[in-house]
Amino acid sequence: MDIHAIGVNYNHHPVEEVSFPRVDTDALLLLTCNRAEVYYYGEEDDYLDLYDVEHFPSFRYKGRVAARHVIEVACGIKSMVLGDRHVFHQMKEAYDKSNVKEPIHELVQTAFQAAKAVQMNDSVPARAVRQAEPTQSALVIGAGQMAQDVISKLNCKTYVTNRTRSRAEKLRPETIDWKDRQSFSKEVETVFVTTGANEPVFKSVGSQDVYDLSNPPNVEGEATRIDDLVTERRENLPRAKKISRQKTDDFMDWYSHYQNIKPAITSFNESIEKVRSDQIEDHAETEMKKEEVERLTDSIIDKITAIPAKRLREIERKDGISAENHVRAIQNLFGDDRSR
Numbered sequence: 001m002d003i004h005a006i007g008v009n010y011n012h013h014p015v016e017e018v019s020f021p022r023v024d025t026d027a028l029l030l031l032t033c034n035r036a037e038v039y040y041y042g043e044e045d046d047y048l049d050l051y052d053v054e055h056f057p058s059f060r061y062k063g064r065v066a067a068r069h070v071i072e073v074a075c076g077i078k079s080m081v082l083g084d085r086h087v088f089h090q091m092k093e094a095y096d097k098s099n100v101k102e103p104i105h106e107l108v109q110t111a112f113q114a115a116k117a118v119q120m121n122d123s124v125p126a127r128a129v130r131q132a133e134p135t136q137s138a139l140v141i142g143a144g145q146m147a148q149d150v151i152s153k154l155n156c157k158t159y160v161t162n163r164t165r166s167r168a169e170k171l172r173p174e175t176i177d178w179k180d181r182q183s184f185s186k187e188v189e190t191v192f193v194t195t196g197a198n199e200p201v202f203k204s205v206g207s208q209d210v211y212d213l214s215n216p217p218n219v220e221g222e223a224t225r226i227d228d229l230v231t232e233r234r235e236n237l238p239r240a241k242k243i244s245r246q247k248t249d250d251f252m253d254w255y256s257h258y259q260n261i262k263p264a265i266t267s268f269n270e271s272i273e274k275v276r277s278d279q280i281e282d283h284a285e286t287e288m289k290k291e292e293v294e295r296l297t298d299s300i301i302d303k304i305t306a307i308p309a310k311r312l313r314e315i316e317r318k319d320g321i322s323a324e325n326h327v328r329a330i331q332n333l334f335g336d337d338r339s340r
Contacts, residue, residue, distance in 0.1 A: 003103060003255070005066035006047060007037030008058045028104060030094045032087060032196075034079070034215065039070055041104050067107055067255070068248045074111035075118040077240050079215075085123065086145045088115045103258050107251055114247040118240045125149035127229045128192065128211045135190040135209070141181055141202055142194035143167040146213050150192045159188065193218050 007030075027040035027047070038047055044062060061069050072078050074091050095108050125146060132138070135156050140147050143162035151158055151171055161176040161184075162168035168175045176184050181202060185191050191210045193202050195218045204210045204221030212219035213226060 001042060002044070002062050003039075003041055003066045003107065004044065004046070004060070004062045005037060005039050005069045006058065006060045007035060026098070026100055026104075028091075028094055028098050028100050028108065030073070030091055032090050035073070035087075037073070039066070039100075039104055039107070041102075064248065064252055067251050068244065070107055071111045071114050071244050071247050071251070072241075074108075074115040075240055075244055076115070077118070077237070077244060085119060085149070088112070088119070089145050103255055106254055106258070110247050110251040110254075114243055117243050117247075123149060124213060124226060124229050126153055128213060128224070129153040131224065131229070132190045132192075132209055132211065137188040138190040138192060139176065139181070139185055139188045140171075140173070140192045140194065141218075142196075142214075143171055144194060144196065146194035147171065147192070150194060150213070157188075159184070193223070 027038050030037045030039070040046060059069075069078075074088055076085070076087055079087055091108070092112065100108065126149075129150060135154075137157040138154055138159070140150055140154075140158060140160045141162075143160060143164070147160065147162075148171060151160065151173060158173040159176050160168045160171050160173045161178050161181045163178050165175060165178070185202070185208065186206055189208055191202065191204075191208055192213060193211065194213045195201050196214060197218050198216065199218075200220035201218045202210070202220070204219055204223050210219055210221075210223040211225075211229075212223040213229075215226060217223075217225055219225075
């Protein structure tokens with residue numbers, strides 16, 4: 001059993017041509033316009049038939065390499081935009097829809113911590129809006145996270161349009177019909193295209209400024225594109241990779257403890273079940289009073305709480321690892337605490 005990351009991304013093959021079947025909820029399925037990936041804890045041949053590897057070049061990582069990949073994806077290190085918040089939000093949405101348990105739960109939480117540390121204070125939407133100033137009116141095409149970031153930073157009359165009108169209406173600015181986006185653009189000074197289509201959705205004409213914040217580009221004609229706005233990647237990439245390495249080290253340290261403690265927990269559960277079954281058998285035909293029930297349950301608790309201390313002392317003697325280091329792993333094995 002190990003951690004695995006498998007899938008395809010824009011570096012390997014056009015993602016839109018890959019059809020992923022439904023995966024178990026204990027695996028995390030990340031689907032974006034640029035990647036289709038599955039992260040899970042299990043055997044290497046799990047999800048072997050997820051897609052046709054002969055026709056779709058892919059990657060398959062395990063162990064530390066897989067953990068590092070997940071963390072770098074969340075950080076945006078493997079995206080065109082370093083510290084890209086969109087893949088972070090997409091991974092968070094995928095996580096919220098899943099039912100992943102340890103160790104994938106811990107890995108994703110570590111990836112989120114790393115992503116927050118890497119994220120730049122000066123994002124691509126902020127730079128685009130700042131470069132467009134002063135502007136009196138703007139049309140935002142798209143209604144995803146990038147569009148929300150642009151709208152939150154604009155200080156002018158703003159309109160928004162999206163294929164799904166209801167999504168555009170949730171963003172509050174005045175909504176324009178999708179089919180009218182090209183003609184209406186003549187009424188504003190600036191256009192921000194934030195869609196994730198596989199082909200252009202807007203043609204740049206006229207005198208207005210056009211900012212194409214899409215990947216791949218979604219504007220036909222002249223526009224200011226992401227490459228023109230991303231000026232800090234080269235300077236900040238070493239820092240981002242250092243954070244990623246540190247967080248990978250932190251996770252692998254936890255993962256080592258997790259793997260060491262799991263057999264002890266399995267044995268612990270088996271011992272608890274034996275205590276329970278023995279007590280049921282011993283008292284199956286008795287009519288007990290309240291005081292006797294209390295004494296019995298106290299006895300059961302004493303027997304149960306004595307087990308983990310014994311098991312951890314055995315691990316400490318055998319592996320030379322302090323039992324205190326296993327406390328967090330034990331807590332996670334007994335519950336999926338998503339409030340962290």
